[in-house]
Every structure is written in structure tokens, then in C-alpha cells.
Amino acid sequence: MxxxxxxxxxxxxxxAKTGGLADVAGALPKALxxxxxxxxxxxxxxxxxxxxxxxLEPIQEWVPIPMGIxxxxxxxxxxxxxxxxxxxxxxxxEFYHRPHLYAHPQRGDYEDNAERFxxxxxxxxxxxxxxxxxxxxxHLHDWQTATAAAxxxxxxxxxxxxxxxxxxxxxxxxxxQGLFPGSFFGLTGLPPQAFSMEGxxxxxxxxxxxxxxxxxxxxxxxxxxxxxxxQQPENGFGLDGVLRSRSAQLRGILNGIDTSxxxxxxxxxxxxxxxxxxxxxxxxxxxxxxxxxxxxxxxEKKALCVMISRLVEQKGVDLILQALEPMMEQPLTLVVLGTxxxxxxxxxxxxxxxxxxxxxxxLTFDEPLAHRLEAGADLFLMPSRYEPCGLNxxxxxxxxxxxxxxxxxxxxxxxxxxxxxxxxxTGFKFHRHTSHDFLAALQAALNLYQDREKWRELQRRAMAQxxxxxxxxxxxxxxxRELAAP
Numbered sequence: 001m002x003x004x005x006x007x008x009x010x011x012x013x014x015x016a017k018t019g020g021l022a023d024v025a026g027a028l029p030k031a032l033x034x035x036x037x038x039x040x041x042x043x044x045x046x047x048x049x050x051x052x053x054x055x056l057e058p059i060q061e062w063v064p065i066p067m068g069i070x071x072x073x074x075x076x077x078x079x080x081x082x083x084x085x086x087x088x089x090x091x092x093x094e095f096y097h098r099p100h101l102y103a104h105p106q107r108g109d110y111e112d113n114a115e116r117f118x119x120x121x122x123x124x125x126x127x128x129x130x131x132x133x134x135x136x137x138x139h140l141h142d143w144q145t146a147t148a149a150a151x152x153x154x155x156x157x158x159x160x161x162x163x164x165x166x167x168x169x170x171x172x173x174x175x176x177q178g179l180f181p182g183s184f185f186g187l188t189g190l191p192p193q194a195f196s197m198e199g200x201x202x203x204x205x206x207x208x209x210x211x212x213x214x215x216x217x218x219x220x221x222x223x224x225x226x227x228x229x230x231q232q233p234e235n236g237f238g239l240d241g242v243l244r245s246r247s248a249q250l251r252g253i254l255n256g257i258d259t260s261x262x263x264x265x266x267x268x269x270x271x272x273x274x275x276x277x278x279x280x281x282x283x284x285x286x287x288x289x290x291x292x293x294x295x296x297x298x299x300e301k302k303a304l305c306v307m308i309s310r311l312v313e314q315k316g317v318d319l320i321l322q323a324l325e326p327m328m329e330q331p332l333t334l335v336v337l338g339t340x341x342x343x344x345x346x347x348x349x350x351x352x353x354x355x356x357x358x359x360x361x362x363l364t365f366d367e368p369l370a371h372r373l374e375a376g377a378d379l380f381l382m383p384s385r386y387e388p389c390g391l392n393x394x395x396x397x398x399x400x401x402x403x404x405x406x407x408x409x410x411x412x413x414x415x416x417x418x419x420x421x422x423x424x425x426t427g428f429k430f431h432r433h434t435s436h437d438f439l440a441a442l443q444a445a446l447n448l449y450q451d452r453e454k455w456r457e458l459q460r461r462a463m464a465q466x467x468x469x470x471x472x473x474x475x476x477x478x479x480x481r482e483l484a485a486p
Contacts, residue, residue: 002036002037002038003036003037003038003136003137003477003480003481003484004037004038004040004133004134004135004136004137005029005032005037005038005039005040005135005136005137005138005139005480006039006040006041006042006124006128006135006137006138006139007025007028007029007039007040007041007042007139007141008041008042008043008120008121008124008138008139008140008141008145008148009021009022009025009041009042009043009140009141009142009144009145010043010044010101010102010117010120010141010142010144010145011025011043011101012025012026012041012043012087013025013026013027014026014052015043015046015048015049015052015053015087015089016043016044016046016048016049016052016101017365018101018102018310019172019173019310020172020222020255020388020389020390020391021141021142021172021173023255023257023258023391024141024170024172024222024255025041025043025141026258027256027257027258027261027469028256028469028472028473028476029041029084029085030084030085030258030469031256031468031469031470031472031473032085032473032476032477033084033085034470034473035473035474035477037477037480039085040085040086040087040088040133040135041085041086041087041088042087042088042089042090042120042123042124042127043087043088043089043090043120044089044090044091044092044095044096044116044120045077045089045090045091045092045096046096046097046098046101047097047098047099049089053079053080053082053087053089054079054080054081054082055079055080055081056077056078056079056080056089057077057078057079057080058075058076058077058078059076059077059078059088059127059130059131060075060076060126060127060130061075061076062074062075063075063076063123063126063127063130064126065119065122065123065126066122066189067115067118067119067122067187067189068186068187068189069186072092072094072115072119074090074091074092074119074123075090075091075092076088076089076090076091076123076126076127076130077089077091088127090119090120090123092119095112095115095116095119096116098110105339105342113178113180114178114180114184114187114206114208115187117143117144117145117147117178117208118147118187118188120144120145121140121144121145121146121147121148121151122148122151122189124138124148124151125151125155125156125162128161128162129159129161134161134162134165135165136164136165136166136480136484137165137166137167137168137480137483137484138152138165138166138167138168139168139170140167140168140169140170140212140216141169141170141172142170142171142172142173142176142209143176143177143178143207143208143209143212144178144208145212146169146178146208146209146210146211146212146213146216147188147190147200147208147211147212148167148212149167149169149211149212149214149215149216149217150188150190150194150199150200150211150212150214150215151190152165152167152215153167153215154190154191154194154215164484164486166217166218166483166484167212167215167216167217167218168216168217168218168219168220168479168480168483169212169213169216169218169219169220170219170220170221170222171209171213171219171220171221171222171230171388172221172222172388172389173388174209174221174230174235174236174237174239174388175237175314175386176209177202177207177208177209177210177237177239178206178207178208178209179202179205179206179207179208180205180206180208181205181206182195182201182204182205182206184206185200185206188200188206194211198214199211199214199215200214202238202239203238207239209239210239210242213239213242213243213246214242216249217249217483218249218251218479218482218483219243219246219249219250219251220250220251220252220253220476220479221250221251221252221253221388222252222253222254222255222388222389222410223252223253223254223255223388223389223409223410223413223414224252224253224254224413225252225408225409225410225412225413226252226386226387226388226389226409226410227250227251227252228252229386229408229409230243231243231244231247231250235386251479253472253475253476253479254389254410254413254414254467254471254472255389255391255394255410255472256394256467256468256469256470256471256472256473257391257394257395257398257467257468257469258469259398259468259469262371262374262395262398262399263398264281264282264375264398264399264400267371267375269367269368269371269372270285270371270372270375271284271285271288271372272284272285272288274375274400275463276400276459276460276463276464277460279400279456279459282375282376282399282400282459285372285375285376286300286304286376286377286378287300288372288376289304289372289373289375289376289377290304290333290376292372293335293360294360295333295357295360296357299333299357299358301331302331302332302333303330303331303332303333303378303379303445303446303449304332304333304335304376304377304378304379305327305332305333305334305335305377305378305379305380305381305404305442306334306335306336306337306373306374306376306377306379306380306381306401307320307334307335307336307337307338307380307381307382308336308337308338308370308373308374308380308392309336309337309338309340309382309392310338310339310340311336311338311339311340311341311344311345311348311363312340312341312344313341313344313385314384314385314386315340315382315383315384315385316382316383316384316385316406316433316438317336317340317341317344317348318344319383319433319434319435319438320334320336320381320383320438321344321347321348321351322435323435323438323439323442324351326435326439327439327442328355328358330442330443330446331446332358332379332446333358333359333360334358334359334360335359335360335361335362335373335377336348336359336360336361336362337362337364337366337369337370337373338362338363338365339363339364339365345363348361348363349361349363374392374395374396374399374401375399375401377396377399377401378401378402378449379401379402379403379404379442379445379446379449380392380393380396380401380402380403380404381403381404381442382403382404382405382406382411383404383405383406383430383433383438384405384406384408384409384411385406385408385433386408386409387405387406387408387409387410387411388409388410389409389410389413390405390409390410390411390414393405393410393411393414393415393427394414394465394467396462397414397426397427397462397463397465397467398462398463398465398467399463400459400460400462400463401462402426402427402428402445402458402459402462403415403426403427403428404427404428404429404430404438404441404442404445405427405428405429405430406429406430406431406433406438407429407430407431411429412429414465414467415427415428415429417429418444418445418448418458419441419444424461425458425461426458426461426462426465427462428441428442428444428445429441
């Protein structure tokens with residue numbers, strides 16, 4: 001049976017991105033299509049998506065989407081002339097024509113996020129009916145599309161065309177749940193029993209993610225360790241009990257990376273190319289990067305440490321700030337790229353002012369620069385408090401940039417600790433989330449960095465790791481077949 005799979009997500013590369021969800025929704029469908037699946041993708045038509053799509057072909061206009069006492073009308077488009085899986089876009093300028101996907105930088109989350117993403121979830125059914133194409137698997141991602149599992153459970157499965165459709169929800173980050181006042185339940189159009197402890201009710205509120213946890217046929221998250229962590233109170237964000245009750249349906253499948261985009265041998269963003277056997281190109285990338293960022297000449301002799309991240313507490317940015325002065329006593333330079341919490345942004349700007357020869361901070365999203373940083377850096381810092389999977393540590397390994405990570409979630413699954421496994425390790429881990437433990441792991445990395453021969457061996461081991469999407473896609477395909485089996 002050729003499986004038909006519809007991905008529904010709030011972001012996907014190259015059309016719109018704030019984080020790892022976009023990488024997954026952009027790359028996994030491509031990998032699955034190589035395995036023979038008919039995979040299609042539905043995302044909102046943001047301004048960035050309009051720019052990224054070469055051209056758009058109309059599918060259906062004035063599609064009614066009921067929402068409480070209102071009915072919105074939306075348009076459906078298809079990306080024309082693109083290679084790979086078919087991509088559909090939901091157009092509703094009132095909802096999606098904004099410079100940011102989920103929130104205003106100063107004012108916070110958009111007040112109509114409930115309506116924006118209920119519309120996305122509800123658009124699945126009219127899209128499929130219009131196309132006369134029904135997915136065997138409806139693959140949903142995070143809270144923004146989780147309610148589609150409830151619509152399938154209560155409404156769509158009564159249509160004979162959808163009777164055998166199965167839903168799968170992937171949890172990319174349990175910390176974001178789509179919480180709205182209980183009064184918003186009327187917007188959903190779901191029956192009263194959906195607003196219960198067994199459904200989407202959560203301490204009197206509507207919890208969109210919980211709707212997906214309750215009504216999806218299958219659940220995955222993005223690394224094996226994270227699947228265990230979220231079933232415990234410390235990392236369960238109040239939903240650990242729900243997840244334990246569905247543990248038989250929950251799997252951890254480690255994300256992959258798009259090795260056609262992240263390849264130091266061919267990366268178009270790099271000034272020089274390299275591979276594990278020819279690392280001179282990496283040294284040239286470092287030289288050019290230091291010049292680009294206007295570091296003084298002596299920086300070339302120091303280890304270049306890089307952090308590319310959302311600048312939020314979850315990512316351990318505050319730990320870097322706590323450890324900053326001891327770090328400045330070491331032979332290293334530091335570059336931070338990202339945006340996030342204004343307080344953390346300001347603190348990093350102040351750190352750069354205090355150490356103008358040692359620190360560079362770029363408060364922006366810059367994909368080409370991210371590639372040049374991965375290629376030119378010696379060490380990549382990921383001191384996350386929790387990390388469902390993490391992709392940057394995998395990009396770093398591929399580019400011979402050695403990760404220093406907290407031993408949580410996907411970071412623990414993907415990095416073998418050199419301190420415990422000196423001949424097979426690929427990075428450096430710390431286990432307690434303190435600046436002392438982080439500094440100890442960083443110091444161990446800096447010590448090894450001084451031994452050029454051992455460092456090159458470590459780089460070659462790191463670059464030999466396989467985190468391609470092909471591996472993850474096979475695991476998803478097995479799960480799809482299991483869910484779709486009669």
C-alpha cells in the first residue's frame with residue numbers, strides 16, 4: 001500500500017521558520033517521499049511563504065471555516081513548480097499576514113492565536129474533500145495543529161472517506177501548549193464532552209496540545225530520552241500524567257538533519273569547503289569569519305565558541321551569562337546569534353560592550369551566517385535546561401565543530417561524552433545545570449583543543465556520525481504502517 005500522509009504544521013522550511021519544528025516539517029516529508037510515500041504539507045500563507053514559493057496555483061477560494069458564532073472564509077493555494085512533496089497554503093491575511101508567526105516582539109502572543117490555528121486545523125477537511133484525496137495518516141505538529149486530532153475523532157471519521165484515517169501528533173516542545181481561557185472552547189465547534197479532564201480541559205482552560213494528546217491515535221516526540229523525560233513531573237509541564245496514561249502510544253524518534261542543506265563539502269554559504277579528511281577549508285572558514293566579525297588578529301589563536309539559539313532561559317543563555325567572567329579568563333572568543341527575551345538580549349549586548357575584543361552578539365535570524373558560524377567555530381555551546389531534540393548539535397558534528405552540551409533530551413541521545421569515552425566520544429557533556437559544571441565541561445574541551453592531533457581525531461569522529469533524515473524517515477514509515485494497519 002502506498003501510504004498517503006498529510007503533514008499539517010504552523011511552519012516549515014523554506015517557507016517560514018522560528019525553530020526546529022520548521023526544519024522537521026520541511027525535511028521529513030522529503031525523506032518520506034523518497035521511501036515511496038505520497039506526502040503533502042499544509043501550512044499558513046505567511047508573507048515569508050509568499051516570497052519563498054516560486055509561484056502559487058489556486059486550489060479553492062472562499063472556503064467557509066466556522067468559528068464560534070462566526071464563519072471565516074479562506075483561500076487554499078498550492079506551490080507550483082516545486083520539486084519534492086506537494087505544499088498547500090492556507091491564505092487568510094487577517095490571520096497570517098504579519099511579520100512574526102506567533103507573537104509581537106514587544107506585546108507578546110497574538111490575542112487571536114486560538115482562531116488562527118483552529119482555522120489551520122479545520123482547513124484540513126475541506127482541502128482533502130476538494131482534492132478527493134484522503135490521507136491514511138494525518139501527521140500533526142505541536143499545539144498549533146493538535147486540535148485536528150479532536151476534529152477527526154468527533155467529526156471527520158463519520159465521513160466514510162475519513163473512516164480509516166489515523167492521526168499522529170509529534171510533540172516538538174511540551175513547554176508550549178496553546179493555553180486559552182475556558183470561554184474559548186465555544187470557538188472550537190467540538191461537542192461538550194471534549195471539554196473534560198479526559199479531553200482538552202486543563203485547570204479550567206482550553207489546552208490545544210492536550211486535545212492532541214487525548215485524541216491522537218499515536219504520539220511521538222523528537223528523541224528517545226525526551227519521551228521519557230516528559231512523563232516525569234519535572235519536565236511534564238502539568239501533562240506528565242496524561243502522557244503516562246498514553247505511554248503505550250508514545251515513541252521517541254530522533255530528528256534528523258537535511259544533509260543536502262547542511263554539508264560542508266557543498267554548502268553555498270561557506271567561503272571554503274572541507275570534509276573530515278581535508279580540514280584546511282575549515283581553518284579558512286574560521287579565518288574569514290573572524291575577519292567578517294571584526295575580531296582582532298590574535299583571536300585566530302583562541303578557540304572560537306558559538307551559540308546559535310532562541311535567547312530564552314530554556315536554552316541556558318543565563319548560564320552562559322553567569323559563567324562569562326570565568327570564560328573570559330580562558331583562551332576563547334564567543335559569538336552568539338539569535339533573538340528572544342529582551343532582558344537576555346540586553347545582557348548579551350552589555351557583555352559585548354564589556355569585552356569588545358572577545359565577544360560578538362548578533363540579535364537577528366541570519367541563516368547564511370548560521371552556516372558560516374557552524375563551519376568556522378571550534379566549539380558549539382548548548383547548555384539547555386531541557387532540549388527535546390536539538391538540531392544544532394547535529395549540524396555542529398557534521399561541520400567538525402565540537403558540542404559542549406547539557407546531558408538532557410536529544411543532546412544526551414546524540415552526543416557521546418569524551419570525558420567518559422575518550423576514544424569514541426564526540427563532544428562534552430555536563431549533568432547538573434550549574435555554571436560550575438558547565439565551566440568544567442568547557443574547560444575539558446579547551447584542554448583537549450590544545451592537543452591538535454587528538455582534536456583532529458575528535459573532529460573526524462564527529463563528522464562520521466549519521467544523523468540524516470533517511471534514518472528517522474524509516475522509523476516514521478514503520479509507525480505509519482503500524483497505525484494504518486486494519
